[in-house]
Amino acid sequence: MKPMGSIPAGYAARDGELLVGGRPVSDLIAQAGDTPLFVYDRAMMAARVARLRAALPAEVAIHYAMKANPHPDVVATFAGLVDGLDVASAGEMAVALASGMAAADISFAGPGKRDRELEAAIAAGVTINLESAAEGRRALAAGAKLGIRPKLAVRVNPDFEIRGSGMRMGGGAKPFGVDEVHAAALCRDMIAAGADWRGFHIFAGSQALDAAAIIEAQAATVTLAARLADEVGAAPPLVNLGGGLGIPYFPGEVPLDVDAVGHALNAALAARPASLRDSAFAIELGRWLVGETGVYLTRVIDRKESHGEIFLVTDGGLHHQLAASGNFGTVVRRNYPVAIANRFGAEAAETASVVGCLCTPLDRLADKVALPRGDVGDVIAVFMAGAYGASASPQAFLGHAPALEMLVG
Numbered sequence: 001m002k003p004m005g006s007i008p009a010g011y012a013a014r015d016g017e018l019l020v021g022g023r024p025v026s027d028l029i030a031q032a033g034d035t036p037l038f039v040y041d042r043a044m045m046a047a048r049v050a051r052l053r054a055a056l057p058a059e060v061a062i063h064y065a066m067k068a069n070p071h072p073d074v075v076a077t078f079a080g081l082v083d084g085l086d087v088a089s090a091g092e093m094a095v096a097l098a099s100g101m102a103a104a105d106i107s108f109a110g111p112g113k114r115d116r117e118l119e120a121a122i123a124a125g126v127t128i129n130l131e132s133a134a135e136g137r138r139a140l141a142a143g144a145k146l147g148i149r150p151k152l153a154v155r156v157n158p159d160f161e162i163r164g165s166g167m168r169m170g171g172g173a174k175p176f177g178v179d180e181v182h183a184a185a186l187c188r189d190m191i192a193a194g195a196d197w198r199g200f201h202i203f204a205g206s207q208a209l210d211a212a213a214i215i216e217a218q219a220a221t222v223t224l225a226a227r228l229a230d231e232v233g234a235a236p237p238l239v240n241l242g243g244g245l246g247i248p249y250f251p252g253e254v255p256l257d258v259d260a261v262g263h264a265l266n267a268a269l270a271a272r273p274a275s276l277r278d279s280a281f282a283i284e285l286g287r288w289l290v291g292e293t294g295v296y297l298t299r300v301i302d303r304k305e306s307h308g309e310i311f312l313v314t315d316g317g318l319h320h321q322l323a324a325s326g327n328f329g330t331v332v333r334r335n336y337p338v339a340i341a342n343r344f345g346a347e348a349a350e351t352a353s354v355v356g357c358l359c360t361p362l363d364r365l366a367d368k369v370a371l372p373r374g375d376v377g378d379v380i381a382v383f384m385a386g387a388y389g390a391s392a393s394p395q396a397f398l399g400h401a402p403a404l405e406m407l408v409g
């Protein structure tokens, strides 16, 4: 038997059946028409934002990083809850603009933006977080072509990164952002060329559960922004402090102490150098806001035994929920929290592996976990499915239908 992660707080059952958004999963599946199905809970999203606002200093804006879950209804929900949206493609930008969020509160980061993407952003009034000096020149040219003054911020590749960060996106050689040493010069060039300079975007890592590591990185980010502001000789209108707040997917992981993070950030901002006195601040989060609010529901199609091991074969798999299979940026495969949704809370009775319907040994949603007995027709719930699920999985692989998605609450 292998351990699995903890089911996030807030999930309950009625008559032994898992509820999502207060409704039994059989109801949700009947409404959607089929499995596999992702269900996202709006009330949980609102609760996450409220929880974070209570922890963070009031002056820190909360942005939703859309790549975690770009479903238009999810984005529209966050548009009504947060202060800004961060997008990473023209496709995401179109969804963000349709969500009701003002263009002035949308920013566009990401390497390899094409000229037509830069033009679309400038035409819409979206801020472009520049990933290189060459991109800056192309953005200026796009603005000149359109006769619109582009809103440009500079994404800085910091020399540090969040310690123990689950995904390395800052520190050392990176395709993201402009190295610290060149960042101020690029800002000065953009200002001199007449751009509407919006400030800095400094992203130092992702999926960190250690509050001390995030606190250290945020303090270093404020210090770096102040030093760069001095070098630019102008106050950045906005300092995007990045994100990196993680969620507990795996056995032994515990939720991040966001109160400690908020407390320390409050102190860091209160003590900030004069060069940042008039700047606004934001953080941008994906998974922390949405990851726990989604459940992936997949039905058991077959139950079989091989060499003494039990396999529950489902109609879902890694083509919808790649991360749970351990093939999305993890080195060692560990188990996400799973449950038999129609026997929720029942005692474990056997050790079983939950596999998908793809013809590859990689397609394993849970490896040798303790579950109540699972039979054909049962519904498996895979938790932590709100972020990097449907949109981050190879849905075309093997030609199965895409997963259904719905919002509740």
Ligand SMILES: *Cc1c(COP(=O)(O)O)cnc(C)c1O
Residues within 6 Å of the ligand: 065, 067, 068, 086, 109, 203, 206, 207, 243, 244, 245, 284, 285, 286, 287, 288, 387
């Ligand atoms: C991916 C990404 C995010 C979101 O990361 P999470 O770990 O989901 O919070 C935020 N900002 C940038 C620049 C990103 O690339």
